[in-house]
Amino acid sequence: MKLYYLEKIKPFMKKPHFGFLIVGVLLVILRLLVNVLPPDIYGAIVTTAYYYLAGLGFALLLGYGGLASLGTGAFVGIGAFTLHFVFRYLAMPLTLAIIAGIILAILVSIAFGFVSLRISGMYLAIVTMGLSQIVIEVIRNIPQYASGTTGGFLSGPMARPLEFLGMRLNSNSAVLFTAVFVVIGMMIVHNLIHSSTGRALLSIKNSDTAAQTMGINLLKYRLFAFVISGVYGTLAGILSMLFVRNGNVSQIGITFALNILAAVVIGGTKSVWGIMLGTFVIFGLDLAVFQRFNLGNYSLIINGALIILVVMFYPGGLIQLFGDVKRFMIKQISKVKAHIYGTE
Amino acid sequence: MEQNKKITPIMTYKHGLNVKKHRKTTLLINYYQGLTDELEADIKNGYQHSKDLIEGIYEESVKPYQQQLQGITKNDATRDLKSKTYDKKQYWARRKYRQTLIRKQDDQIDQKLLEYDQTHQLERDNFIQKLTLKYPHKDLTNTEIDRLNQKIASCEEKKEKQIQRVTEKYEDRLKKLESFKLKNTKRIQEKELLNERLSKEIDHYNQQVLIDDQALLKTYLNDLDVMQSAKVLPKSAEKIQAKIDRIETTLRTIENTNIHLSIHNLKMFFGGIKAVNDLTFDVKKGEIFGLIGPNGAGKTTVFNCITQFYKATSGDMIFRNKEGNIVDLNERKTHDIINEGIARSFQNVELIWELTVLDNLLVAAHSLLITNYFEHMVHSKRMQREEAVLRTKGMQILMDLGISEYAYRSPYGLPYGILKKIELARTLMTNPTLIILDEPAAGLNDAETEDLAKVIKSINHKYGITIFLVEHDMGLVMSICDTVCAISFGKKIGIGTPKEIQQNTEVRAAYLGDDSDE
Numbered sequence: 067m068k069l070y071y072l073e074k075i076k077p078f079m080k081k082p083h084f085g086f087l088i089v090g091v092l093l094v095i096l097r098l099l100v101n102v103l104p105p106d107i108y109g110a111i112v113t114t115a116y117y118y119l120a121g122l123g124f125a126l127l128l129g130y131g132g133l134a135s136l137g138t139g140a141f142v143g144i145g146a147f148t149l150h151f152v153f154r155y156l157a158m159p160l161t162l163a164i165i166a167g168i169i170l171a172i173l174v175s176i177a178f179g180f181v182s183l184r185i186s187g188m189y190l191a192i193v194t195m196g197l198s199q200i201v202i203e204v205i206r207n208i209p210q211y212a213s214g215t216t217g218g219f220l221s222g223p224m225a226r227p228l229e230f231l232g233m234r235l236n237s238n239s240a241v242l243f244t245a246v247f248v249v250i251g252m253m254i255v256h257n258l259i260h261s262s263t264g265r266a267l268l269s270i271k272n273s274d275t276a277a278q279t280m281g282i283n284l285l286k287y288r289l290f291a292f293v294i295s296g297v298y299g300t301l302a303g304i305l306s307m308l309f310v311r312n313g314n315v316s317q318i319g320i321t322f323a324l325n326i327l328a329a330v331v332i333g334g335t336k337s338v339w340g341i342m343l344g345t346f347v348i349f350g351l352d353l354a355v356f357q358r359f360n361l362g363n364y365s366l367i368i369n370g371a372l373i374i375l376v377v378m379f380y381p382g383g384l385i386q387l388f389g390d391v392k393r394f395m396i397k398q399i400s401k402v403k404a405h406i407y408g409t410e
Numbered sequence: 411m412e413q414n415k416k417i418t419p420i421m422t423y424k425h426g427l428n429v430k431k432h433r434k435t436t437l438l439i440n441y442y443q444g445l446t447d448e449l450e451a452d453i454k455n456g457y458q459h460s461k462d463l464i465e466g467i468y469e470e471s472v473k474p475y476q477q478q479l480q481g482i483t484k485n486d487a488t489r490d491l492k493s494k495t496y497d498k499k500q501y502w503a504r505r506k507y508r509q510t511l512i513r514k515q516d517d518q519i520d521q522k523l524l525e526y527d528q529t530h531q532l533e534r535d536n537f538i539q540k541l542t543l544k545y546p547h548k549d550l551t552n553t554e555i556d557r558l559n560q561k562i563a564s565c566e567e568k569k570e571k572q573i574q575r576v577t578e579k580y581e582d583r584l585k586k587l588e589s590f591k592l593k594n595t596k597r598i599q600e601k602e603l604l605n606e607r608l609s610k611e612i613d614h615y616n617q618q619v620l621i622d623d624q625a626l627l628k629t630y631l632n633d634l635d636v637m638q639s640a641k642v643l644p645k646s647a648e649k650i651q652a653k654i655d656r657i658e659t660t661l662r663t664i665e666n667t668n669i670h671l672s673i674h675n676l677k678m679f680f681g682g683i684k685a686v687n688d689l690t691f692d693v694k695k696g697e698i699f700g701l702i703g704p705n706g707a708g709k710t711t712v713f714n715c716i717t718q719f720y721k722a723t724s725g726d727m728i729f730r731n732k733e734g735n736i737v738d739l740n741e742r743k744t745h746d747i748i749n750e751g752i753a754r755s756f757q758n759v760e761l762i763w764e765l766t767v768l769d770n771l772l773v774a775a776h777s778l779l780i781t782n783y784f785e786h787m788v789h790s791k792r793m794q795r796e797e798a799v800l801r802t803k804g805m806q807i808l809m810d811l812g813i814s815e816y817a818y819r820s821p822y823g824l825p826y827g828i829l830k831k832i833e834l835a836r837t838l839m840t841n842p843t844l845i846i847l848d849e850p851a852a853g854l855n856d857a858e859t860e861d862l863a864k865v866i867k868s869i870n871h872k873y874g875i876t877i878f879l880v881e882h883d884m885g886l887v888m889s890i891c892d893t894v895c896a897i898s899f900g901k902k903i904g905i906g907t908p909k910e911i912q913q914n915t916e917v918r919a920a921y922l923g924d925d926s927d928e
Contacts, residue, residue: 069572072463254787261786261793265773268762276760279717281748281777281840290783336764407502408509 086252093245100238110354115244116305118345121329122255123298129335131291132271136191139322140198141296145303146313147205160230167300175296179289206315240308247301332376334383343384425615432608435601437780442598446591457580468569475558485545623657630654656726663728670695670876676725685711687900698877700891708900709880718744748777753837754846759829763822771804774836807835827858847879851886863890
């Protein structure tokens with residue numbers, strides 16, 4: 067037993083993947099505590115969890131590829147409304163609906179990648195914004211199939227409750243899906259950024275020309291980054307649809323894309339944990355903290371001020387805060403110790 | 411007239427695929443060859459590791475029993491522990507007392523401390539006495555000794571069992587290794603056969619191209635004659651002439667196996683500016699070739715044309731690639747150039763500051779990867795192994811260049827001379843046959859330049875790599891180059907050994923100004 071622990075479990079526990087697994091376990095525990103926790107905190111955490119996926123995908127694009135895209139909202143929309151459409155109107159099983167969403171996302175993100183092939187910087191942001199607007203308009207203008215503004219799965223003419231493997235899924239059980247996807251998503255992003263692909267993306271961000279002389283195919287990697295971020299965004303949309311049960315086109319516009327951008331920048335573009343923090347600040351803080359203290363009206367203002375503070379004092383992201391706090395604590399403790407006991 | 415069928419685009423496409431596959435297979439063969447050794451080492455190390463772990467667990471579990479047997483009974487141990495904790499507490503209390511005295515700025519610190527020590531020594535003695543009363547030393551009875559011995563024996567038995575199990579596993583794995591070795595050699599043979607077939611196909615294609623080219627050359631020459639006699643527009647004649655030039659250059663390069671890179675009539679115009687005009691020279695295999703010229707002479711433009719950042723306006727660049735085949739660089743894409751065996755460095759260092767020096771080298775090894783995205787996503791064993799191999803290779807190169815101590819830190823803030831060397835190491839990472847250095851000595855002081863010259867020479871010597879460099883530092887160029895080509899305003903004004911160039915009047919004029927100006 068002890069041998070097994072030393073040989074297998076201990077090395078695994080030292081890996082970062084263990085931390086990701088813990089996140090999944092915590093989400094599952096959260097599901098079990100649903101009756102104990104206040105609903106607003108529960109909602110805040112789940113919302114953070116699924117938008118965190120969109121943030122992760124976007125971080126790969128922005129932090130590693132250096133591609134500031136504003137098209138995240140379109141992919142969240144694609145995820146939510148493809149699920150809605152395929153499950154409700156085509157009457158397919160849930161798994162198939164999810165797969166259909168992912169495939170559509172891959173196709174659309176390849177289109178995004180091709181359109182923005184030779185563009186970078188501000189122009190890329192504008193082009194992707196336009197593209198995402200097209201996607202959103204397409205969703206908005208086919209109300210019969212796509213728009214979720216009219217309601218979720220149980221209202222309307224072709225009501226169909228969400229089922230997975232013959233079991234009826236209630237909104238809270240969908241958190242289990244979130245847990246699975248978040249763990250897998252974190253692992254994949256972590257693996258990618260610690261591999262040749264991540265380094266290749268970084269080198270493209272650093273210098274196109276140098277990357278090309280080293281044999282890095284710009285087109286291939288740009289498309290890859292777009293596809294990954296698109297699939298992650300779509301997963302976020304799917305999970306949001308599973309949890310909230312109805313989507314709204316107005317939620318996934320440019321504001322959402324900017325929110326994701328803010329989340330990634332606040333958290334720290336190069337850290338898997340930092341993005342989680344940033345997403346919570348943007349999407350969860352309002353529900354979990356401000357509204358508790360009746361500050362809901364000021365939440366946007368407070369959030370804005372917070373963003374300014376973070377960008378001013380922690381340009382590398384909020385994740386730096388932890389290191390700083392730790393260092394500060396160690397320093398303070400040693401100071402107090404020296405005050406009481408003196409130096410040897 | 412033409413007996414052989416012409417090269418079709420489909421054949422060209424297939425040839426491209428073949429070349430790619432050939433390179434990948436070569437990498438795979440290398441990978442498989444290393445696999446068995448590594449697996450063997452892995453198995454042996456794993457066995458040793460588990461054995462050590464078992465031994466450690468055994469020692470740990472047996473230790474208390476052995477201590478008891480040696481005469482330190484349970485009571486003794488508790489007494490020891492309690493007295494130790496007491497001492498520790500007293501130590502901190504004394505330090506606290508002393509600090510308070512110091513803070514009060516007491517005059518008789520030493521005396522008070524002495525008093526304190528004396529009282530506490532008494533307290534301690536009392537405490538120890540109480541402890542000895544509470545936990546008296548008892549000798550072990552025979553039954554107890556027997557029981558302890560039994561426990562030790564059971565522990566030993568457990569250990570033996572575990573070791574046996576591990577050994578069985580190890581032997582099992584060794585057996586599997588044998589079958590794996592067989593499979594692996596088979597796999598290698600298969601790949602080698604495939605490679606042979608591919609290289610034959612590639613050779614066949616190349617010969618076909620050669621035959622076609624020779625035939626084409628004849629027709630083109632005929633056409634040109636006809637045109638010249640008919641006095642048609644000079645533009646179409648020029649086009650034919652360019653085609654003839656290309657074929658002639660190719661043929662010349664094929665004939666003369668000494669030529670590594672042949673540049674013929676290279677022209678690069680930016681609008682009305684003629685950055686490079688009719689430049690012709692050959693870089694021979696294994697030499698250090700220097701390209702010199704005053705500022706704005708178009709040296710870097712030549713480099714950018716070779717690496718296909720700029721598509722040359724006209725002219726031919728024929729290169730003998732890694733496998734010894736002749737390729738026209740104009741037909742290649744920028745990111746394919748490195749696969750042919752040309753690596754380049756940049757004038758302003760293009761390193762990634764976020765990564766360590768070693769990781770920067772790994773980025774450069776991108777063309778040597780055999781893994782794809784999906785393996786990167788799941789961190790497959792193959793990818794981990796590949797990374798380890800590349801890391802060792804990078805480390806080896808860093809050691810060769812004498813900068814291995816910087817391997818695990820960011821290049822940010824390192825001296826410029828070191829950065830230049832890292833750039834050099836990065837070009838070496840890709841197994842090139844030709845390295846293009848863009849002003850390697852720019853921004854270096856004399857000592858660093860001398861050092862760099864030595865390094866460049868040693869690379870040229872040790873790895874047998876042809877080096878093609880652009881440089882302003884005449885001292886460096888004259889001391890290390892075998893051949894020097896001087897250009898001015900995009901035109902060649904002299905080529906030859908450093909001595910010849912030094913005595914060339916035109917070169918002197920270009921550098922020092924025209925005689926007529928004086």
